[in-house]
Amino acid sequence: MDLSLTEEQIALATTAREFTRKEIIPKAGHHDETGEFPTEILKKAWETGLMNIEIPEAYGGLCGSCLDNCLVQEEVSFGCSGINTSMAANSLGATPLLVAGTDEQKQKYLSRLTSELTFCAYCCSEPDAGSDVAGMRTRVTKHGDDYVLNGQKRWITNGGVASFYTVFATFDPALKHKGIACFVVDASTPGVKAGRKEHKMGQRASNTTDVIFEDCKIPKSALVGTEDSGFKVAMKTFDRSRPWIAATAAGVIRRSLEESRAYALERKTFGVPIAQHQAIQFMLAEMAISYEATRLLTHKAAWQVDKGDLSAITSAYAKAYGADAAMRASTDAVQIFGGYGYTKEYPVEKLMRDAKLLQIYEGTSQIQRVVIARNVLGGK
Ligand SMILES: Cc1cc2nc3c(=O)[nH]c(=O)nc-3n(C[C@H](O)[C@H](O)[C@H](O)COP(=O)(O)OP(=O)(O)OC[C@H]3O[C@@H](n4cnc5c(N)ncnc54)[C@H](O)[C@@H]3O)c2cc1C
Structure with a gap:
């Protein structure tokens, strides 16, 4: 059994530690006090290669491992777990695509995260369904070749700043977990809007909002996985x-x-x-x-x-x-x-x-x- 890290992992963790000491610790108090989204810090983190770690090279990522991502997140959280949550929410929003996305979806959306500082978010929780994921109410209906989303997601980290969302919705709440599908939705799609920013007790450097879908029409190609695999x-x-x-x-x-x-x-x-x-x-x-x-x-x-x-x-x-x-x-x-x-x-x-x-x-x-x-x- 060998618990030691590789030289590359030690170098990555050291880079993240130095970044945290220089860029995060001096400003963490300001973002906690004001709740201001730390765009400048995140831009530098993106440039330093501390974001989107697990995205494959084919889509411009570092092709890092989950362990690499954990090493970076420990270091960043030493400085401010709220700033880390903003960074990690990108990984969270991208993971459904890594798990079940088509090559076309990955090219379109994951490459967007790696080509410039862009955010995404994972939209699962709702006002009346957090722990009980299968109890979600956001509906998806089929209209010819398109899908239409209606519903409200709550507590969405990077809500309002994301350029795309991975969204879970049900064809029929009575079907529980078997009725849920996952979609990737551009934030600019008509019918998508972010709610007000939550006034939180902690991790105030992260942005948390509702994300609301009102007759939001999305193409067939937005389905991630199959209609019953969400x-x-x-x-x-x-x-x-x-x-x-x-x-x-x-x-x-x-x-x-x-x-x-x-x-x-x-x-x-x-x-x-x-x-x-x-x-x-x-x-x-x-x-x-x-x-x-x-x-x-x-x-x-x-x-x-x-x-x-x-x-x-x-x-x-x-x-x-x-x-x-x-x-x-x-x-x-x-x-x-x-x-x-x-x-x-x-x-x-x-x-x-x-x-x-x-x-x-x-x-x-x-x-x-x-x-x-x-x-x-x-x-x-
Ligand atoms: C700041 C913040 C950021 C978040 N970011 C995201 C995000 O990016 N995307 C997203 O989709 N969601 C996000 N969430 C939502 C988060 O995942 C949910 O809040 C969480 O899953 C709990 O759901 P709930 O708030 O509805 O609580 P509930 O499910 O209503 O639970 C209330 C209480 O009951 C307990 N409970 C519930 N069911 C059981 C059970 N079966 N047995 C024992 N106890 C139980 C819970 O542990 C809890 O103590 C975020 C939440 C916060 C506060």
Whole structure:
């Protein structure tokens, strides 16, 4: 067994680490405060080769692996998981095309992402259907050779800034998961509009909006996969994307640990640095354990994706453990900082607000446990 990274992977992670230190950390507070979309940072990240990592060379991408993507996302999330989410949403929006798209669709849409800084988004969740993907209501109907979409998607990362959307819609809600199809839709298509930007608690550098479809006519060529394969495409996408969330968690935990360690060595109570109190030491030790465990679970899940053995279970382990560990580590970081941790003067309160989203999007912590429990019980 060899857990070491290749020279190329070490170089990629080093590039991402330097980029984060220089371009993200100094500006993360500004984007958190204002909620301004970080276009300039993303433009530089795109130029540096930190976006669209898993797109094949044939479409102008880096043809990187899921593990490569995880390495970059951990580094970027060390600086700001909200900025990472904006970058990762491009990977998420593109993945249905990687999973089930035709060569023509990939040429048209994936090449768009690699030829200039362009965004895309993944439109699955709805106002009344998040965890229950098969309960979606956005309708697709057939009109001759065309399809027509009607419905409302909610919580769409990169909504409003995306140039195209991968959209899931049902031919008939009564058919549940068997009625769902996936489509790729240009944002400029008549009948597509983005709603207002959500005013979020954390990850405020990412753009989250509704995306609304009103009599939106799209051609036959917009269908990704088959008319009954949308649910499978959505699930396969999550199997590939959940390791990224775990990698994001690893970045948040490492930052929580580094900030806490530095503060604990400096802050004194009762005449000694707080790092000498065992209660503080144990919180630091827990952070170190959870960083190591999250990183190992992430790399295992990514390795499994990369060897073509998509596994809902390994991805669920990594996402569930990592998200909860990041929430715990960032909360403990605030605790270690005491009253100062509760102010915007220090970066740890942002880590805590940002971490909360990791337990919610791309399948909540409860849904990961539903997947894991189903596996444990073997359908019994
Ligand atoms: C900032 C942000 C960005 C997002 N980005 C995207 C995006 O780009 N694209 C996209 O499609 N979606 C996106 N989402 C949506 C996200 O995936 C959903 O919010 C998430 O899946 C949960 O769905 P919900 O909010 O409808 O909660 P619900 O499904 O209503 O769940 C509410 C609560 O019930 C629990 N619950 C539900 N079902 C069960 C069950 N069977 N067993 C136990 N507990 C259960 C949940 O865990 C949760 O605690 C984003 C969300 C946010 C907040």
